[in-house]
Amino acid sequence: MNRPLKIKGLTIRNRIAVPPMVCFYWTDDNGYVTERNIEHYRAMAEGGAGLIIVEATAVTKRSRLADTELGIWEDGQIEGLKKIADAIHAGGAAAFIQLLHAGGNGIDHEADAPSDMVYRKVNNGHEMSKERIKETTADFVAAALRAEKAGFDGVELHGCHGYLFSQFCNSRNNFRTDEYGENKALFARETLQAVKAACSDDFIVGIRLGAFEPTLEDGIRNARALADVTDFIDASYGGDCDAFAPEGFPCSPAVYGASKIKEALPDMPVFGVHNINGREDIEAALATGIDMADMGKAHLVDPAIAGHILRGEPYGQCLHCKDYCRWNPWEMADPNKKCPGAIKFARSVK
Numbered sequence: 133m134n135r136p137l138k139i140k141g142l143t144i145r146n147r148i149a150v151p152p153m154v155c156f157y158w159t160d161d162n163g164y165v166t167e168r169n170i171e172h173y174r175a176m177a178e179g180g181a182g183l184i185i186v187e188a189t190a191v192t193k194r195s196r197l198a199d200t201e202l203g204i205w206e207d208g209q210i211e212g213l214k215k216i217a218d219a220i221h222a223g224g225a226a227a228f229i230q231l232l233h234a235g236g237n238g239i240d241h242e243a244d245a246p247s248d249m250v251y252r253k254v255n256n257g258h259e260m261s262k263e264r265i266k267e268t269t270a271d272f273v274a275a276a277l278r279a280e281k282a283g284f285d286g287v288e289l290h291g292c293h294g295y296l297f298s299q300f301c302n303s304r305n306n307f308r309t310d311e312y313g314e315n316k317a318l319f320a321r322e323t324l325q326a327v328k329a330a331c332s333d334d335f336i337v338g339i340r341l342g343a344f345e346p347t348l349e350d351g352i353r354n355a356r357a358l359a360d361v362t363d364f365i366d367a368s369y370g371g372d373c374d375a376f377a378p379e380g381f382p383c384s385p386a387v388y389g390a391s392k393i394k395e396a397l398p399d400m401p402v403f404g405v406h407n408i409n410g411r412e413d414i415e416a417a418l419a420t421g422i423d424m425a426d427m428g429k430a431h432l433v434d435p436a437i438a439g440h441i442l443r444g445e446p447y448g449q450c451l452h453c454k455d456y457c458r459w460n461p462w463e464m465a466d467p468n469k470k471c472p473g474a475i476k477f478a479r480s481v482k
């Protein structure tokens with residue numbers, strides 16, 4: 133886990149990454165970076181993570197997941213994002229940022245989607261015209277150029293968890309009969325290609341992809357369809373999906389899916405995620421052949437967990453008490469509530 137990972141010209145110091153994790157309520161409706169965002173990322177970089185993928189950041193105001201979420205839809209947002217990238221680099225970590233379009237699963241009640249359908253019982257998803265698809269690709273290109281200007285080493289498209297690219301990739305959401313229905317990964321593919329063409333050669337462009345979309349076979353097929361236009365695959369769950377791992381598999385279904393993508397694409401840097409919560413979990417995940425272990429909630433508990441593990445020191449762990457997690461904007465609106473895992477860790481090292 134202490135070995136560097138090379139992706140194109142970038143050397144990442146170890147195999148522990150922070151996956152994107154939104155911090156709702158830290159910004160406002162304008163989506164500008166706040167001091168709190170900068171210090172959050174600084175702590176995890178100084179804490180030893182090799183790679184930090186900054187949280188889902190909306191490419192347009194309409195495409196947000198919540199109305200207090202970071203944005204990258206206008207040039208004025210670059211200055212704050214640069215402070216995040218600089219803080220991450222100063223801590224010795226590599227800095228990527230996740231670019232989000234939530235599609236039918238966001239705040240837009242009349243949302244762009246692959247096909248007409250109702251999402252979460254509240255949003256009318258409308259089938260995007262081919263023109264609208266091209267405009268959306270252009271939004272991602274503009275956002276990626278802002279990310280590069282802000283000093284990030286790379287971007288990942290949010291292509292899992294049921295948001296726009298994930299909806300296109302999944303036959304339970306994509307009922308199109310045109311080429312975007314025939315090749316479910318085509319929209320993501322064209323967007324990756326356009327972003328790569330617009331950004332510098334050494335800028336890293338990848339995707340967080342559903343390994344199950346809805347099945348593992350579909351996830352692997354989508355990964356293969358993107359292999360020549362993505363620099364890495366950060367594998368996670370799909371949207372409406374049938375995730376599984378065989379009995380006895382030592383890690384999460386998401387890591388199992390990642391390991392199968394790695395098996396199919398041995399030269400591709402592949403990341404895996406979910407419940408990697410300590411040293412043994414990282415070892416087990418990396419032993420499946422994947423290249424990078426994403427530790428999400430564990431980093432919210434202990435921002436220095438990577439360094440603590442690498443130096444053999446005590447570290448904090450997620451206690452799986454979802455109610456206290458900052459993720460859920462509807463249940464966890466009170467920023468003063470404290471994470472029980474963090475409290476337990478602080479007591480244990482006193």
Ligand SMILES: Cc1cc2nc3c(=O)[nH]c(=O)nc-3n(C[C@H](O)[C@H](O)[C@H](O)COP(=O)(O)O)c2cc1C
Nearest residue numbers: 151152153154187188406407408427428429458459
């Ligand atoms: C607070 C929070 C925010 C999240 N935000 C995002 C996000 O912005 N983009 C994303 O792809 N996944 C997001 N996720 C999912 C995580 O990246 C990760 O896949 C998930 O937490 C499982 O990993 P873990 O068990 O290590 O926490 C979020 C999860 C949490 C807990």
